[in-house]
Amino acid sequence: MAELVRTIGTAVGVFAGTNVDDIIVLTVLFLSARASGRPRPWQIWTGQYVGIGLLVVASAVAALGLTLVPDRWVGLLGLVPFALGVKGLVAAIRARGEDELPTVTVAAGLASVIGVTIANGADNISVYTPMFRTIGLADSLITVAVFAIGVALWCLAGSWLGSHQRIIAIVERFGHWIVPGVFMLIGTVIVLESGVLTGGGGH
16 A cells, blocks of 8 residues: 555646646637637647657656667647747738737647647656666556546646736737747747757756
């Protein structure tokens, strides 16, 4: 019993510690969903599960010694949210002076939500891999179950944070500038922290 509690506690700590920044992404996505209708909530939930699920699978494969891409090159995935942000910013600039405000949407569908989720959590592989390498199959399955519950709690938290009417009103008015800016910032941080530009590793 003590072993189970320790495994669950470790899994909770690892998930929370590696996905704190994901709360920001989820909040922005749910704000976008409420302000513009895209992406739809089910796409955010599904995108989170698929994205984090793929990260866990990649970590498990890497734990078996089958790493194909150096950790620092994973940081290039930060270009995904950055590119989405640039696209949104260009749309906002083009729409200046028009009566109708442009959409606040940056991640408009399931594929883009999955892409942002993977990009934002790619550096987690460097944490998950040694963990899966050192724990057994049973503990790995328990850890995955804890992660699955964690994703649900994270989505609920993001939805709650993104449900405040005052914030939604601000996003509806200025979101076509704010949301792209947030995504560009997230992408920049991912690339810089990975060390891919300096030849080093941030993790």
